[in-house]
Amino acid sequence: MSDEKRTEESPGLKALVDRYQATQAPPGFAERVAAHVKDEEVSRAWPGSQWIYGASFAFVAVLAVLLTPALFEKESELQIAQQENASQIKEAAPAIQTTPQPEKVESMTNTETPPVVSPPVAQPSGQKTQMAQASEEVKKEILMEENPLDDESLANVAVLSEVSDWLETDTVPAALELDDMPALSDIEELFNTT
């Protein structure tokens, strides 16, 4: 039995096939395909777009080659500056940690009395590091430049510095005689006034 006869045996299938075969592509389908094909052909045939892409890429590549060393230079300068800053901060940090009392004194002098100039105060040997001393001196110099002191203030600061050193070390410097030590009342008065 042929396939056609078999199909005809089933009326449902036959009707479906007849209807199917009568279906056509929508009108203007071939024209639409032709239009799309034309667009495709134009973009393929015209190499201008490729030239533009190529030129753009080359321009960006040249820019990158030219700008990259300059960027690295800037970056290295920035890194050097950051390293310098970090070393300065490192130098200053131990001083703050190891000598809290002078800092307190300085802050007091900053607010109330004119800032500090370091008088020649006897330092217990081995108590402060060189770095701490250096940073302290730098701080004092800066404060001095900003606010010059009169003689009385200098004397007060000297006394306070000595006291703070004693408090820190719990020892009286050997270089000082008992007569040189300020009286307790003087110290109290000094703290009260400040």
Place this chain on the structure above:
Amino acid sequence: MAATSDKELIKQFLAGDEGAFDTFVRRHQDRIYRLACARLYSTHDAVDVAQEVFLRAYKGLRRFRFHAEPFTWLYRTLENVCNEYNRRTVRDRELSQQLDQVAEPGAFAQDGAEQLHMQQVRKVIEQLPKRQQDVVLLRIFEGMSVEETAVTLKCRQGTVKAHLHKALNNLRSYFEALEIEITDDE
């Protein structure tokens, strides 16, 4: 005068005759559109898919080596595009169908009837395994000969006949069951 064969048309196209491609499109547009309708959920999608098939053909035919019939190549492209399209749209199938119904109210009656018919075809075809679907679509629905079907599917004619035999038995059972259901409903 005998019509120019597909291979001749492609040769002319490769030689620079754009009109040959237009003839090729017009020759196969209805068949490709119908096959797309049978494989997709919407006739509107079928137009887009058929168009995409011919565009891919336009790009790909430049590399055509004439080892197979051009329609075989076109049918394979159609299958690939339909699969891609179905994968992409299966999630929002219902929304797509709603949009189809809303679109172009003037042409709704005709489009709606065609859509309904193609959905029936799709429903019938989906009763069969994949290989039988191909054979039934080309041999029964498209009316191609056993030889043409075998060439298109790249298999032997005996294979086509075997698949067709099984497919028709399956479809007969399906339609008998359907008619019994309809009779029971009445």
